[in-house]
Amino acid sequence: MSAALGSAALALPAELDLAVIGGGVMGLATAYNLALLAPALKIAVIERSYLVSGASGRNGGGLRMQWGDRGNVALMIESIGLCKRLAQELGINLWFRQGGYLFLARSAAAEARLHRNAELHREVGAPTRLLTPADALTIAPHLCAEHLRLASFNPEDGVVFPWPFVWGYAAKAVERGVLLRTHTEVQGVSPAGDGYRLDLSSGEQIRAARVLNATGAWSGHLNRHLGIDLPNHPHRHEIFSSEPLRPFLDPLVVDLDSGLYFSQSTRGELVTGISLPELVGYRDDTLKQHSTLRFLTTIAATLTALMPITAGLKVLRQWAGPYDVSPDGDAIVGPSPGHPNFWQICGFTGHGFMMAPAAARLVARWLARGEGHPMLTRWDPSRFLSGAAARREDMIIG
Numbered sequence: 493m494s495a496a497l498g499s500a501a502l503a504l505p506a507e508l509d510l511a512v513i514g515g516g517v518m519g520l521a522t523a524y525n526l527a528l529l530a531p532a533l534k535i536a537v538i539e540r541s542y543l544v545s546g547a548s549g550r551n552g553g554g555l556r557m558q559w560g561d562r563g564n565v566a567l568m569i570e571s572i573g574l575c576k577r578l579a580q581e582l583g584i585n586l587w588f589r590q591g592g593y594l595f596l597a598r599s600a601a602a603e604a605r606l607h608r609n610a611e612l613h614r615e616v617g618a619p620t621r622l623l624t625p626a627d628a629l630t631i632a633p634h635l636c637a638e639h640l641r642l643a644s645f646n647p648e649d650g651v652v653f654p655w656p657f658v659w660g661y662a663a664k665a666v667e668r669g670v671l672l673r674t675h676t677e678v679q680g681v682s683p684a685g686d687g688y689r690l691d692l693s694s695g696e697q698i699r700a701a702r703v704l705n706a707t708g709a710w711s712g713h714l715n716r717h718l719g720i721d722l723p724n725h726p727h728r729h730e731i732f733s734s735e736p737l738r739p740f741l742d743p744l745v746v747d748l749d750s751g752l753y754f755s756q757s758t759r760g761e762l763v764t765g766i767s768l769p770e771l772v773g774y775r776d777d778t779l780k781q782h783s784t785l786r787f788l789t790t791i792a793a794t795l796t797a798l799m800p801i802t803a804g805l806k807v808l809r810q811w812a813g814p815y816d817v818s819p820d821g822d823a824i825v826g827p828s829p830g831h832p833n834f835w836q837i838c839g840f841t842g843h844g845f846m847m848a849p850a851a852a853r854l855v856a857r858w859l860a861r862g863e864g865h866p867m868l869t870r871w872d873p874s875r876f877l878s879g880a881a882a883r884r885e886d887m888i889i890g
């Protein structure tokens with residue numbers, strides 16, 4: 493298994509067609525899809541640590557069609573469709589469970605969002621339905637319905653276990669000829685002809701005709717080597733998982749008003765996180781992946797109020813990871829301003845995991861065949877220069 497999942501000792505050629513920097517879900521899924529489409533390309537993924545060390549190994553594994561924007565709903569219908577076949581395609585158990593997402597609204601503003609979005613979902617083809625508080629209790633019977641005004645439910649939404657998802661893409665990419673070098677940091681990037689020279693922590697220098705910056709919340713560090721100024725930035729998020737419990741909860745529940753979310757994994761653990769908006773702006777702190785008591789006390793109060801049977805729940809693991817936040821909540825994907833051969837696949841905020849199957853396929857088609865797509869136009873890194881980035885997705889959690 494470890495040979496299939498990359499190595500710190502793997503020899504890299506001096507010249508590559510594409511260097512993917514970052515071995516998270518975005519880098520690996522794109523490399524895999526590109527290797528399928530263009531097997532002759534010499535592609536390497538270079539990861540500075542172990543796989544799943546970044547956000548892709550630290551997230552809640554939630555996948556949903558319930559978004560506030562038409563393009564995002566359509567993309568997630570496609571991504572969830574791909575996920576249904578992915579276990580077979582990647583040959584690994586993803587622990588994919590479609591228990592639905594149950595969104596709760598306890599304020600008039602949240603209620604209005606659910607109404608607006610449910611209509612949009614129906615138009616695009618997602619089977620979301622609005623529920624009264626009493627109906628919501630039939631889906632999550634242990635909820636406290638006090639102050640609950642409305643809920644929305646989509647049975648097609650679900651959860652996966654993130655690690656095998658990443659490992660599956662890694663193993664299949666390697667099987668298709670992608671070179672996967674782990675524990676090697678890209679410490680410098682400089683223009684070399686039409687391509688780039690990469691300085692690696694191993695002391696090697698390699699040249700790549702094209703580079704894909706798939707370093708997520710760390711992408712700004714690499715961009716600075718080339719003077720590329722993009723507005724995405726890291727934002728630290730915490731999450732915990734509990735002792736295993738007997739199955740009692742099918743959907744992933746989101747309380748729109750507090751930003752609390754929780755689901756029960758197939759192994760019985762309750763996996764839960766919450767927004768701590770006051771952490772925004774702690775720029776120096778955002779990439780530190782430590783846990784805090786403040787998160788634990790905040791989430792304990794909100795969770796036990798909404799789901800009283802969780803009082804006394806034992807926390808087994810608590811961890812943090814970075815969102816790679818873009819100002820409009822949309823990803824930043826494609827050639828960089830002023831650097832047509834230095835591509836970005838960043839800025840996926842709190843939803844990169846669920847979008848990876850569809851997004852990586854779009855980017856691979858673009859790289860291999862120059863094929864466009866409305867989402868790629870929308871994700872254009874140059875939109876921040878032209879002022880085209882105006883709308884903000886209103887269903888971002890955390």
Ligand SMILES: Cc1cc2nc3c(=O)[nH]c(=O)nc-3n(C[C@H](O)[C@H](O)[C@H](O)COP(=O)(O)OP(=O)(O)OC[C@H]3O[C@@H](n4cnc5c(N)ncnc54)[C@H](O)[C@@H]3O)c2cc1C
Pocket residue numbers: 513514515516517518519538539540541542544545546547548549550551552553554555676677678679706707708709710714729730731765812813814815816837838840841842843844845846847
């Ligand atoms: C607590 C939390 C909960 C979340 N919940 C969800 C969810 O339920 N659903 C969902 O869809 N998304 C969720 N997300 C977001 C999701 O995890 C991310 O959008 C997604 O994993 C981003 O993938 P990535 O490959 O871009 O980044 P990452 O997985 O962070 O990968 C980037 C990689 O680049 C490497 N790297 C950095 N710098 C260098 C360098 N110089 N050289 C070489 N390698 C480098 C890093 O080590 C890292 O492995 C959550 C995130 C967090 C933190």
